[in-house]
Amino acid sequence: MFKHLKQLTSLVAMxxxxxxxxxxxxxxxxxxxxxxxxxxxxRCGVSQGLPGFSNADASGNWTGIDxxxxxxxxxxxxxxxxxxxxxxxxxxxxxxxxxxxxxxILSRNTTWxxxxxxxxxxxxxxxxxxxxxxxxxxxxxxxxxxxxFKNGISAxxxxxxxxxxxxxxxxxxxxxxxxxxxxxxxxxxxxxxxAGRCDTxxxxxSGLAAQRTKMKNPDEHIVLPETISKEPLGPVVRQGxxxxxxxxxxxxxxMIEAEEYxxxxxxxxxxxxxxNPQIKRLVGAEGEMGAAFGLDNExxxxxxxxxxxxxxxxxxxxxxxxxxxxxxPNQLWTKGGILYVPPAR
Amino acid sequence: xxxxxKRYIPQILTILFVFLIFGFFTINAQVNMDNRGIDFxxxxxxQEASFDMQFTLLDYDGQDSYMWAYVVALLNTLLVSxxxxxxxTILGVIIGVARLxxxxxxxxxxxxxVEFFRNIPLLLQIFFWYYAALRxxxxxEKAEPWFGVTYMTIKGYYIPSMxxxxxxxxxxxxxxxxxxxxxxxxxxKKIQEKEGKQLPVLYISLGLITILPLLSFLFxxxxxxxxxxxLKQLAKTSFIFEGGxxxxxxxxxxxxxxxxxxxxxxxxxxxxxxxxxxKGQKEAAASVGLNPNQIxxxxxxxxxxxxIIPPTTNQYLNLTKNSSxxxxxxxxxxxxxxxxxxxxxxxxAIEIVGITMLTYLTISLSIAALMNWxxxxxxxxxx
Numbered sequence: 011m012f013k014h015l016k017q018l019t020s021l022v023a024m025x026x027x028x029x030x031x032x033x034x035x036x037x038x039x040x041x042x043x044x045x046x047x048x049x050x051x052x053r054c055g056v057s058q059g060l061p062g063f064s065n066a067d068a069s070g071n072w073t074g075i076d077x078x079x080x081x082x083x084x085x086x087x088x089x090x091x092x093x094x095x096x097x098x099x100x101x102x103x104x105x106x107x108x109x110x111x112x113x114x115i116l117s118r119n120t121t122w123x124x125x126x127x128x129x130x131x132x133x134x135x136x137x138x139x140x141x142x143x144x145x146x147x148x149x150x151x152x153x154x155x156x157x158x159f160k161n162g163i164s165a166x167x168x169x170x171x172x173x174x175x176x177x178x179x180x181x182x183x184x185x186x187x188x189x190x191x192x193x194x195x196x197x198x199x200x201x202x203x204x205a206g207r208c209d210t211x212x213x214x215x216s217g218l219a220a221q222r223t224k225m226k227n228p229d230e231h232i233v234l235p236e237t238i239s240k241e242p243l244g245p246v247v248r249q250g251x252x253x254x255x256x257x258x259x260x261x262x263x264x265m266i267e268a269e270e271y272x273x274x275x276x277x278x279x280x281x282x283x284x285x286n287p288q289i290k291r292l293v294g295a296e297g298e299m300g301a302a303f304g305l306d307n308e309x310x311x312x313x314x315x316x317x318x319x320x321x322x323x324x325x326x327x328x329x330x331x332x333x334x335x336x337x338x339p340n341q342l343w344t345k346g347g348i349l350y351v352p353p354a355r
Numbered sequence: 356x357x358x359x360x361k362r363y364i365p366q367i368l369t370i371l372f373v374f375l376i377f378g379f380f381t382i383n384a385q386v387n388m389d390n391r392g393i394d395f396x397x398x399x400x401x402q403e404a405s406f407d408m409q410f411t412l413l414d415y416d417g418q419d420s421y422m423w424a425y426v427v428a429l430l431n432t433l434l435v436s437x438x439x440x441x442x443x444t445i446l447g448v449i450i451g452v453a454r455l456x457x458x459x460x461x462x463x464x465x466x467x468x469v470e471f472f473r474n475i476p477l478l479l480q481i482f483f484w485y486y487a488a489l490r491x492x493x494x495x496e497k498a499e500p501w502f503g504v505t506y507m508t509i510k511g512y513y514i515p516s517m518x519x520x521x522x523x524x525x526x527x528x529x530x531x532x533x534x535x536x537x538x539x540x541x542x543x544k545k546i547q548e549k550e551g552k553q554l555p556v557l558y559i560s561l562g563l564i565t566i567l568p569l570l571s572f573l574f575x576x577x578x579x580x581x582x583x584x585x586l587k588q589l590a591k592t593s594f595i596f597e598g599g600x601x602x603x604x605x606x607x608x609x610x611x612x613x614x615x616x617x618x619x620x621x622x623x624x625x626x627x628x629x630x631x632x633x634k635g636q637k638e639a640a641a642s643v644g645l646n647p648n649q650i651x652x653x654x655x656x657x658x659x660x661x662x663i664i665p666p667t668t669n670q671y672l673n674l675t676k677n678s679s680x681x682x683x684x685x686x687x688x689x690x691x692x693x694x695x696x697x698x699x700x701x702x703x704a705i706e707i708v709g710i711t712m713l714t715y716l717t718i719s720l721s722i723a724a725l726m727n728w729x730x731x732x733x734x735x736x737x738x
Contacts, residue, residue, distance in 0.1 A: 102695050106704050109393065130702025131393040152591030162587065162595045164510060169691065170699030174406045178417045190407045191605075193685045194695070202685070205490045206509050207604070209593045250390050 042114050042247075042254035043087060043304060051093045054080035055113035058098040058195055061220040062333040063119045063139075072096045076117040078323040079138055079245045081316070082261040083115060086309040091316035100194050102170035105130055108248055115258055116246040119214065121172045126246075135259035137244040138320075140339040140348060142237035143176050144215040146222065149232050151209070156180075156236045159210075164189040166199045166208035173213050176239040200224060214241045219333045257303050263351040264310045268292055268319035270342055275318040278311055291355055299354060310354070320349070384705065399701045400425070406696050408687045410603050421697050428692035429714060435609055435688060436675040436718070442614035443674060444667075447621025454626045465622070473619035478680055480616055485608035485684040492604075495586060496594040504583055506596055511603045513584035513596040524575040525568055532567040536560045605686035609678065617674045621667055628663035629655060660733050668726035672719045679715070689714060 046052055056064035056076055064074040072094075081091040097113050108116045109131045119141075120126075122134040145165075147153045159181075167173050169192040181188045191208055193199045200221050203211035211218065218233045225231060245262060247255050268274070271289045273281050282295040290296035294308040303309070317323065321342075329335045341347025388395060404424040405417045412434060415427040453465035472480070490509060492498075498506040506513045519525065536559075543554040571577045584599035632655050640654040681688035682695060689711060698707045 102699055105699065105702060109702075109704070125700075126702075131388075132702075147590075148592060150592040151589075153593075158590060160589045162597060163589055163593075164595070169685075169696045174696060175417075175700070178405065178407045182417070188407075189603075190409050191603075191685050192409070192687075192691070192696070194682060194691075198685070201486070206494050207490070209589060 042251045043257065046087055046114060050088065051095045052080055052084040052088065052115065053097065053113045054083075054094050055097050055099045055104055055107050055116040055118055056080070057118045058100060058197070060119060060196065060217060061223055062216065062328040062331055063220065064096070064098075064117070066096070066098075073327060075138060075323050075327050076119060076243075076245070078265070078317050078327070079117045079258070079262055080115055082265055082313040083258055085312040085316040086257060086261050086264075086305060089312060091312075100170075101168045101196075102194055105132060105246075108132065108246060111248070114247065114254065119217065119243045120246055121214075121241045122244055123172060131249045132246050133249050133255050134244055134246050135255055136262045136351070137242040138262055139216060139243040141214040141216050141241040141243050143173055143212060143239040143241055144218055144237055145234045146203070146211045146218045146231050147209065147234060149230050154232075154234070156234055156238070159184075159186055159188075161187045162189070163210060164191060164208045166191045166193070166203045166211045167213060168192065168196060168199055169194055171213070172239070172241065177212055180238045196221065197224075214243070216243075216328075216334060223331075223333065253303060257305070260303075260310075260354065261313055263354060264292065264313050265317065265320040265323065266342075266349055266351045267354055268310075268314045269321040270344060273314055273319060274322060275315055278314040282311075288353065288355065297355070388705075393702070395705065396703075397706055399703050399706075402701070404697065404700075406700065408692060409685070410606065410687055421701070424697060425689075425693050425710070428687060428689045431687055431692075432675075432678055432681070432689040433718070435606065435613065435678045435681065435686070438610045439613040439617065439674045439678065440671050442610065443617040443621050443670070446614060446618035447667075447670075448625055450618060450622035451625025451629070454622065455629055469619040469622055472615050473623075477612060477616050477677055478683060481608060481612040481680055481684060484611050485604065489604040489608050494594065495596055496592075504581070506584060508596070509604065510595060511601045512607060513599050513601050515581040515583045516598070516600045518580040518582055520578040520580075521571075521576050525571050525577045528567045528571040528575065529564075532563045536563055539563075603686070605681070605684050608684055609681050609686050613674055613677060617670050617677075620670045620673075624663050624666045624670065625659075627666070628659035628661075631662045632658050657733065661730070661735070664726060664730045664733070668723060668730075671722055671726065675718055675722060676715060 054077075056072065056074075059065050060074070062074055064072060064076040066072050077094075077096070080094045080096070084093045085091040097107065099107050099113075099116075099118060104116055104118055104120065105126070107113050116132075117138075119139070120134075121141075122137065126132055127134050145156055153159070163186065165177060165181075165188055167177060167190065174190070174192060177188075177190065191202060193202060196213075196217075199211065199213075202208055204225050211221075213221070215233060215237060222228045222231055222233070245258055247258055268278075271286070271292060273289060273292060278293055281289050281293045284290055284293075284295075287296055291299055292310055293314065294300070294306075294311040298307060300307045300309045318326070324337060324340065329337070337347060339348045341349060343350040385395075400422040401420050403418055404421050406424075407417050408415055408424070408427065410431065411427045412430045413427055415423060419427075450465045450468055453461050454469070456462045456465070492507055492509045495506065495508045495510055498508045501507055504515050539554075539559055540556055543556045546552055546554060572579075582598045584596035584601070586594055587597040588594055636654055636658070637650055640650045645653065678688060679690040682691040685691070694707055694711045698704055701707070
């Protein structure tokens with residue numbers, strides 16, 4: 011009997027070792043870029059519907075500035091901005107979806123913070139919208155400033171967001187007792203506030219502006235002027251794939267820099283013959299800007315042609331839809347804003 | 356010897372297979388977590404949670420640790436399960452007995468109730484109560500009082516809270532009356548067995564449990580005051596009630612949906628239990644001169660309980676597990692707070708989901724153990 015047992019254990023040990031090696035090898039070879047090109051589409055996590063950022067229309071077409079980041083990456087690595095598979099995620103699900111490999115880019119109005127960047131296996135690649143948290147109230151309440159908030163106020167918000175933490179800091183520092191009501195989906199938050207369950211609705215100001223357009227009667231609500239936090243929103247990738255991280259970062263940077271140099275989707279081809287070497291680099295007419303990523307030289311030209319520069323994306327998604335006509339801090343540094351990206355060279 | 360090996364080999368193989376699968380998943384998770392720079396550990400439980408909760412039974416503040424947030428959220432889950440189990444049992448027994456009623460109307464309404472509530476998915480019922488029924492309630496400033504002092508509003512149900520003085524005197528009187536009732540019961544049983552005389556135990560008990568605590572008010576210095584909810588204006592058009600106790604609509608919707616849904620299953624268990632007792636038992640009891648009440652209490656129920664308890668235990672377990680649907684309507688239970696917010700803020704997915712699963716397993720096994728113990732007690736004792 012012992013003889014048999016010995017054979018069995020050695021067999022089991024062998025199988026275990028083989029399993030261990032295959033997983034190890036698989037993990038090391040895993041390059042997000044390779045997989046994406048093999049699959050033929052970019053797997054992108056977006057919100058469950060936030061006008062201006064990521065929102066699907068009746069026929070399932072996604073639009074928004076967060077959506078455009080994923081489209082830019084698709085244009086760069088696959089040559090077609092439409093080859094994106096969007097996965098709508100709640101605030102609670104988003105990071106797990108990314109770390110578990112269900113999606114490869116998370117572009118879902120996500121705030122860049124130290125703990126998220128350092129702790130949970132994520133890497134933020136940049137900022138595509140500078141935001142801050144604010145409050146919305148009913149106009150009829152007569153409240154015009156957060157200074158008028160009183161003990162017992164109830165505030166609706168999303169769970170699993172920085173909003174939940176900022177809200178606490180805000181009310182605590184002012185010594186106001188409040189009732190937090192936290193829902194998983196943004197639509198549920200809006201519905202609860204709209205029905206009168208809460209006195210105020212708090213999230214990023216861009217979100218407030220966007221959600222207001224969805225309410226029964228948008229004119230009955232106002233966003234208070236105070237901003238209680240810094241919320242730099244941007245795309246996120248998994249830690250551990252530096253090349254993929256660079257591709258996403260520079261896809262976003264390309265859009266912003268293209269605006270800086272006046273390259274648009276309509277004039278991009280003509281810019282190839284520009285005298286400015288920086289412009290030529292941005293449209294793939296000079297240098298070897300794609301080689302380091304394992305891409306061809308026109309990856310950035312495709313982004314600009316198919317998706318447009320940041321200004322075009324902003325205008326199309328946020329300004330023209332009436333969400334936030336004023337670009338505020340999201341203006342180029344050359345025009346009084348804080349959008350400033352490293353040079354592509 | 357040969358036979359013995361043959362018998363053991365399948366079992367050994369099965370065990371090895373289980374170990375192998377488990378090992379594979381562990382190694383796989385480890386490798387992937389290493390690659391993504393996530394470390395495994397429970398140190399985060401000591402960190403400051405830094406988020407607030409809408410509704411808590413114990414004192415909780417964002418400065419407390421994730422550990423304490425877990426405990427507080429767990430208590431919220433237990434509260435919902437506890438209330439749900441109490442209400443579904445009361446309702447279930449009433450409906451179950453009503454289904455066997457001789458009255459056509461009662462019998463059929465009970466049947467309709469059961470068919471209606473058990474055939475609609477629970478999540479839908481929770482949504483109905485929360486998003487349709489409770490959302491249609493008035494704003495605080497427009498609420499009419501119920502029973503004079505309570506207010507049902509879209510922001511919650513506000514009831515007066517009790518302010519006691521010398522509460523411990525009152526509680527000890529209550530305890531004393533309960534203990535004496537137990538002794539009287541034992542004494543009454545002895546008398547009945549010895550002399551066949553029946554004491555009016557029910558009336559004596561009722562008297563004791565009202566008179567003793569009442570005396571504590573007159574002589575023990577116990578006073579009871581009520582703090583009534585008072586409307587308070589926050590801004591021109593926003594009001595809340597202050598003072599008293601406020602039950603959030605999320606809790607009410609959840610308890611309502613859970614108990615209405617589960618009560619249908621309990622009702623069926625009760626009906627099955629009663630119908631499982633043969634007619635001869637009832638007739639025999641009637642022929643020795645017991646009245647219908649006594650027949651139910653002394654002959655039918657003790658036997659029916661043996662049939663009712665095991666399947667009802669299952670329903671209690673279901674209710675407890677279903678309480679995790681709280682996450683759908685913002686009630687801060689274990690799943691919403693711990694497996695939701697805490698998971699998000701720390702990113703410790705495996706640890707937190709593991710703890711949460713283990714917690715539900717423990718709760719369920721404890722309820723099962725309790726019910727099994729009760730079942731053992733009422734089982735037929737072979738002499």
